[in-house]
Amino acid sequence: MATTSDSSVSFDETDTRKSEMHSTIESWIDDLVAGIDDAQASEEFQEWLDVQSRFHDYSYRNTLLIKQQCPEATRVAGYRSWQEEFDRHVQEGEQAIWIWAPIIAKQCPECGNAPSYHANIECDYDETPADEWSKGLVGFRPASVFDVSQTEGEPLPTLETAATGDADDLVPALLDAATELGVTVRIVPETEWSHGDAKGVCEKMSLYDAQPLVEVLDRPNQTGVAGTLIHEYAHALLHFDVDDDTERSKREIEAEAVAYVVGRYCGLDTSGSAFYLAAWESDDPEIVRERLGRISRTAEEIIEYLPQKQLIES
Numbered sequence: 001m002a003t004t005s006d007s008s009v010s011f012d013e014t015d016t017r018k019s020e021m022h023s024t025i026e027s028w029i030d031d032l033v034a035g036i037d038d039a040q041a042s043e044e045f046q047e048w049l050d051v052q053s054r055f056h057d058y059s060y061r062n063t064l065l066i067k068q069q070c071p072e073a074t075r076v077a078g079y080r081s082w083q084e085e086f087d088r089h090v091q092e093g094e095q096a097i098w099i100w101a102p103i104i105a106k107q108c109p110e111c112g113n114a115p116s117y118h119a120n121i122e123c124d125y126d127e128t129p130a131d132e133w134s135k136g137l138v139g140f141r142p143a144s145v146f147d148v149s150q151t152e153g154e155p156l157p158t159l160e161t162a163a164t165g166d167a168d169d170l171v172p173a174l175l176d177a178a179t180e181l182g183v184t185v186r187i188v189p190e191t192e193w194s195h196g197d198a199k200g201v202c203e204k205m206s207l208y209d210a211q212p213l214v215e216v217l218d219r220p221n222q223t224g225v226a227g228t229l230i231h232e233y234a235h236a237l238l239h240f241d242v243d244d245d246t247e248r249s250k251r252e253i254e255a256e257a258v259a260y261v262v263g264r265y266c267g268l269d270t271s272g273s274a275f276y277l278a279a280w281e282s283d284d285p286e287i288v289r290e291r292l293g294r295i296s297r298t299a300e301e302i303i304e305y306l307p308q309k310q311l312i313e314s
Contacts, residue, residue, distance in 0.1 A: 035274030036285035088153030101143035177305035
């Protein structure tokens with residue numbers, strides 16, 4: 001995977017500055033696309049992808065139930081699934097998380113009920129014998145699941161997506177740039193964090209104040225804080241008024257690509273972005289290049305408000 005540490009890069013105030021920035025950012029996007037291809041082909045990513053495919057995608061209702069009972073939950077599965085599919089075991093004394101599991105059974109084409117219930121109601125459908133009915137959703141039953149934090153055993157594979165490098169001066173510079181970018185920003189201590197396993201969020205200040213509010217989880221890794229700040233700034237500048245959930249993966253790609261470009265410009269190693277983007281859009285890395293214009297403009301806007309000396313320090 002391509003390295004992304006270019007701490008000597010800077011663009012002086014000249015007549016060709018804009019074109020130089022565009023050219024350099026375009027070449028970095030090419031590197032990122034190549035990095036995503038490499039990431040997808042890697043054994044590490046394939047192992048991670050295989051494990052992720054074994055987890056269920058839960059409905060919105062069940063997701064709310066899980067978060068209400070276990071706000072810190074990240075990966076949940078049933079008691080036997082943890083044992084048989086992941087070689088992990090629920091620890092003694094752990095409390096189950098209850099969800100609604102679908103009941104799939106043969107279903108009357110007319111009333112939609114299972115044969116046993118169909119026989120006890122006033123439905124006269126008899127065109128197709130019950131043993132030939134198709135299966136469908138006939139109801140829900142309570143089912144118990146457990147979060148990975150409630151289990152022990154073989155570790156789940158992880159992808160290292162965080163940036164690395166020296167960002168002690170970059171975080172204050174990014175905080176100073178928030179006003180110019182039209183963003184309110186808060187670095188939130190872990191004890192006050194209320195957004196689950198997310199490292200950062202971008203949302204409205206309130207119902208009456210439409211200004212973007214960026215909140216980032218404080219943590220010892222200041223390079224990670226800087227990368228998250230840039231990522232959420234990109235959301236604030238690009239996607240704040242976009243409500244279409246079908247575009248979510250593409251918005252994440254744009255935001256992370258901006259973080260990759262700005263982080264690389266500031267001398268950080270942001271090659272982990274390739275794994276992040278591979279996980280979001282594993283079938284089409286070319287979408288990064290297709291959105292180059294939006295990524296480039298947003299990266300340049302953030303870079304403009306960072307002190308020049310920050311950009312060329314090693």
